[in-house]
């Protein structure tokens with residue numbers, strides 16, 4: 001059952017681990033792709049801005065020279081002078097001579113017409129027409145303060161050829177109006193990656209470079225492919241670790257058996273005291289597992305495993321044998337030991353007989369071995385109840401452990417063959433804490449009294465808790481206030497004064513070397 005659970009758990013965790021690693025690689029690749037493309041766009045926007053700056057500065061200089069020249073008569077010499085500049089600079093398509101906004105001539109024509117009203121005036125003074133046609137073939141940008149004006153190829157402003165070719169779009173915008181743009185640019189499409197550069201000489205002139213989402217996808221895929229081998233190695237490593245941990249859990253059953261053979265298990269004892277006078281009356285046997293390599297394994301882990309995988313009977317047998325041989329050494333003291341039993345112990349047909357044989361062999365009165373049974377054991381049904389009855393008839397006291405945390409229906413408690421209820425430590429620790437469960441302990445005590453059962457409270461850590469429990473009428477107490485679980489030798493030392501003087505709480509006595 002547990003193996004199957006562990007197997008599916010391992011598969012699930014492996015899949016999850018691989019999904020997480022792949023998602024992380026994908027996220028990393030996306031971040032890298034984004035960064036690369038943003039840097040690319042920034043470079044392109046800067047290059048385009050340099051180009052624009054140069055185009056307008058050079059045009060300004062040309063026009064200045066022409067305006068200063070004496071040739072302003074649309075003569076052949078004047079037109080020749082205009083054409084020299086056109087040949088010198090690729091982005092100048094033509095130069096118009098237009099005194100008082102009246103075009104008199106260009107380098108190749110003498111058609112006379114009026115200039116349309118300008119579209120904008122730049123902050124440095126010259127006027128600007130965004131799509132000036134005049135008598136030209138193609139609409140162009142017209143720029144100048146007059147009487148000479150430069151007809152500029154707007155495409156030149158945005159025509160950048162970066163080293164790495166991509167589906168790039170560039171827009172030059174002046175005062176929120178597009179002055180020039182490459183083909184296919186989707187103005188204001190937020191799904192495109194973009195970077196802008198503002199002109200240093202004119203803050204209203206902005207060049208923005210765009211890349212479509214598919215370029216991001218393409219770059220992402222490239223980086224993702226680079227990450228895949230490493231991601232694969234990490235996945236294999238993680239799966240290896242998960243398989244190793246799972247195999248370790250699978251083999252815990254064998255390790256328990258091996259641990260028993262190697263003597264890695266020991267029984268520790270936690271004293272139980274009479275709350276009325278502080279005298280130690282009993283001790284709970286708690287199993288400890290320390291591997292030969294020094295690591296300690298918690299009972300919550302190995303007991304649960306052993307209960308589900310069939311090694312619990314071996315552990316119980318070991319605990320009972322140890323407890324009985326230890327008790328034989330304490331024959332001069334009036335002390336009993338309580339042992340935890342699991343459902344599988346009660347289900348074993350030989351359990352009652354084995355225990356009787358052990359008690360006889362070491363001449364231990366059964367009343368000195370108390371048996372702690374959790375509420376879960378009763379779920380096993382009538383056969384478990386019959387076994388408990390037999391144990392009780394043999395002279396063992398029966399305690400219900402961790403009372404209040406299990407499935408017991410209070411209504412049928414009086415049918416069960418038990419002598420004591422052990423209040424779970426969670427309810428003891430809730431006492432006086434204001435927690436929602438702080439009343440549970442008093443209800444349990446009240447109910448136990450009604451049924452004529454005695455009560456033990458476990459997990460008592462403070463004298464306030466002990467005082468409250470005593471006032472409630474709880475007879476017995478166990479917890480770190482008195483002592484932690486300790487090896488048998490320490491228990492013997494611990495018990496010496498208790499035979500003559502009542503027990504003093506730990507707050508004034510140092511703890512023995514407890515575990």
Ligand SMILES: Nc1nc2c(ncn2[C@@H]2O[C@@H]3COP(=O)(O)O[C@H]4[C@@H](O)[C@H](n5cnc6c(=O)[nH]c(N)nc65)O[C@@H]4COP(=O)(O)O[C@H]3[C@H]2O)c(=O)[nH]1
Pocket residue numbers: 270285286287288298299300303316319340341342401402425458459460461478479480481485
């Ligand atoms: N916070 C706090 N804890 C306290 C205090 N006093 C005692 N404890 C701890 O509470 C647990 C009491 O044992 P449990 O309820 O029977 O719960 C036990 C019991 O169910 C199981 N277990 C231990 N030994 C055996 C065994 O030999 N056989 C079986 N079947 N189960 C065992 O393992 C569980 C855990 O045992 P441990 O780790 O030894 O933990 C012990 C004990 O060390 C306290 O004042 N404060």
